[in-house]
Amino acid sequence: MDTLIFGGLLATLIAMYRESPRTVVLGAWWLVLGAVVLLMAHHVAGGPALPLSH
Numbered sequence: 001m002d003t004l005i006f007g008g009l010l011a012t013l014i015a016m017y018r019e020s021p022r023t024v025v026l027g028a029w030w031l032v033l034g035a036v037v038l039l040m041a042h043h044v045a046g047g048p049a050l051p052l053s054h
Contacts, residue, residue, distance in 0.1 A: 001039050008032035 012028040 001043065004039065005032070005036055008035060 008028070009032060012025060012032055015025045015028050
């Protein structure tokens with residue numbers, strides 16, 4: 001999960017460094033953000049249940 005997030009951020013940084021059009025950089029940023037949200041939702045929902053009531 002971390003590899004995908006850091007890879008996406010690196011791709012966005014490279015797009016910024018190469019002075020790509022603004023739409024490419026923003027598109028990459030939103031794509032990474034969407035991936036982070038989906039991966040975190042999967043991670044949180046798939047984790048072990050916490051015993052909240054004893």
